[in-house]
Amino acid sequence: MADTVAVPPRQARRKVLPEGVFAWSLVAPAMLFIGIIVAWPLVETFRLSFTDAGLGGETYVGWSNYAELFHSGKFYDIVYRTFYWMFLSVSLKLVMGLIGASLLNAAVPGKALFRVLVMPPWVIPIDFGVIGWKWLYNGYFGFLSGILQRLGIIADPIALLAQKTSAFYAAIVTDVWVGTPMVTLFLLAAMQGVSRDLYEAAWVDGAGRWYRFRRITIPQIMPVIVSMALLSAIWTFNSFEIIWILTEGGPRGATTTLIIDTYKVAISSQRFGEGAARAVVIVGLLTAFSLLYLYFLNKVNKHYGAK
Amino acid sequence: MMDRYTFLQKVGIYIAIAAFLTFVLLPFFEMFRVSLRPLDHLMSTPFRFWSDDFSFAAYKQMWISVPLLGRYILNSIFIATSVTTLTMIVVIPAAYAYARLQFPFKAISLAVFLGVNMFTGAVLLIPLYRVLRTLGLLNTYWAMIIPGVAFLIPTGIWLLRSYLEKIPRELEEAAYVDGASRMYTLRRVVIPLAVPGLIVVATSVFIGAYAQQFLFAIAFNNQREYQPLPAGIFEFVGYQQVTWNEMMAASLTGILPVMLIFLFLQKYLIAGLTAGAVKE
Numbered sequence: 001m002a003d004t005v006a007v008p009p010r011q012a013r014r015k016v017l018p019e020g021v022f023a024w025s026l027v028a029p030a031m032l033f034i035g036i037i038v039a040w041p042l043v044e045t046f047r048l049s050f051t052d053a054g055l056g057g058e059t060y061v062g063w064s065n066y067a068e069l070f071h072s073g074k075f076y077d078i079v080y081r082t083f084y085w086m087f088l089s090v091s092l093k094l095v096m097g098l099i100g101a102s103l104l105n106a107a108v109p110g111k112a113l114f115r116v117l118v119m120p121p122w123v124i125p126i127d128f129g130v131i132g133w134k135w136l137y138n139g140y141f142g143f144l145s146g147i148l149q150r151l152g153i154i155a156d157p158i159a160l161l162a163q164k165t166s167a168f169y170a171a172i173v174t175d176v177w178v179g180t181p182m183v184t185l186f187l188l189a190a191m192q193g194v195s196r197d198l199y200e201a202a203w204v205d206g207a208g209r210w211y212r213f214r215r216i217t218i219p220q221i222m223p224v225i226v227s228m229a230l231l232s233a234i235w236t237f238n239s240f241e242i243i244w245i246l247t248e249g250g251p252r253g254a255t256t257t258l259i260i261d262t263y264k265v266a267i268s269s270q271r272f273g274e275g276a277a278r279a280v281v282i283v284g285l286l287t288a289f290s291l292l293y294l295y296f297l298n299k300v301n302k303h304y305g306a307k
Numbered sequence: 308m309m310d311r312y313t314f315l316q317k318v319g320i321y322i323a324i325a326a327f328l329t330f331v332l333l334p335f336f337e338m339f340r341v342s343l344r345p346l347d348h349l350m351s352t353p354f355r356f357w358s359d360d361f362s363f364a365a366y367k368q369m370w371i372s373v374p375l376l377g378r379y380i381l382n383s384i385f386i387a388t389s390v391t392t393l394t395m396i397v398v399i400p401a402a403y404a405y406a407r408l409q410f411p412f413k414a415i416s417l418a419v420f421l422g423v424n425m426f427t428g429a430v431l432l433i434p435l436y437r438v439l440r441t442l443g444l445l446n447t448y449w450a451m452i453i454p455g456v457a458f459l460i461p462t463g464i465w466l467l468r469s470y471l472e473k474i475p476r477e478l479e480e481a482a483y484v485d486g487a488s489r490m491y492t493l494r495r496v497v498i499p500l501a502v503p504g505l506i507v508v509a510t511s512v513f514i515g516a517y518a519q520q521f522l523f524a525i526a527f528n529n530q531r532e533y534q535p536l537p538a539g540i541f542e543f544v545g546y547q548q549v550t551w552n553e554m555m556a557a558s559l560t561g562i563l564p565v566m567l568i569f570l571f572l573q574k575y576l577i578a579g580l581t582a583g584a585v586k587e
Contacts, residue, residue, distance in 0.1 A: 020410040023409070029396075037453060038426060040438065096330075103323055108321070117332065120562075121334075125521065128537070132555070135551060262430065279430045287425070
């Protein structure tokens, strides 16, 4: 590429920036942004986690924030709850997404309209949808409790967000509601990309719908299912607004996931150092989980012969 | 023939679709129902689904109860528009570099961008707060715009890159052979060709920017007049009572701009967003 070297006229290069320099000058603004707003705070979080930073000054305290975390049974409960929250919610999103995509993929009139009607939870700001759910869950005036009473299934108003178990599952339902449209949309796109020849060949051989779904559709869209699972898992793990608006982590900690706990400690109680230690644990857990998952994704892609 | 359903199968499919859509749309119906009823009737037991007191009064009253409501909605739109503009300015060149050019650390730096998706603002709030304080941006629009841009850059680059890769190289090479500089080629050849893709990316960035305002607003801004709607909506939660009907009316009004944009562009948006999921 050096412009002093004599080259045949056809490939002659004018005096231009080397490709690498030009490319980096294009990437630099974006990189700078990420550097200041994400990378630097990440480094700072790491540093703060070894201090007792709060509203006052900060002193180095070594590993004591971490020691405190790992010696508290409550923290293990929260970690366990977070993973349980993640696995349950992501599984439900995938199942709902698969059902939704199959329905929207069925060759019936009106499917273009249905596809648009599925999207709103994803398009609107999360908190507006969650406000709607909060009302739905209201024991005295909410729709769910009201309908159940009308149908005679329950005798008295049931405040779904006031009891530990029901609050947790109510938050899961709302999280699934928020996450389902995107999974549906991507699985639908993947289904529409499956070659018709495969289905026709199977059909000629007498394969039924269910058999075609199990043996053609699922294997063909497996790479998309697996990558959607990873993306949803990360988002669900990090999900903040839904729980915060519904329950603020309550009642009595029943919906406190790692993110909520971190926010409570760091922002509500202003114990920055301890909050930072929790944030570092989150980053560590997510990184480990993602790497493991990418390794798995690679295997799946090989197995199903995707590009 | 393969796709033909019996009558019963068709009925079954429609029932299943109806059930699925009920789950998806239930909160919206409920919000609308609540917004139409007077508060004291709403807060009465036993539960009544239907009543004859429906009116649009809450849609008028909400502007009086929360005088800054209009300002909040405009703030939301302003913040989302600024975030979108800034994001596109940094995303377009970066996406082009990843789509077309070879450079050192290309794969690693792309992985770094995508890794950002793993973090939410919630994890980084404390140091981010300090960074914004150092830059003197707390309690300004910038406190909500700058972090918003950072967290949308990765997705923007990812989407636009896959779109640019589909544009044939020959046109750029022709311009280049004709003596156009790299920057000129990018400005005059690539960007005009990429307009449909740019619309898809900008729309999804706008939707994301409109959706993500809550956290940054409650954490980095305490100036009421700069607050976006997702944070301002909680002013309907009073000391005495929550004016649910007006809160729902305001929520539905706040959803409107982004729903309209989505409805106008949904065809392109859906196709553009899912392009990566489809094998060619």
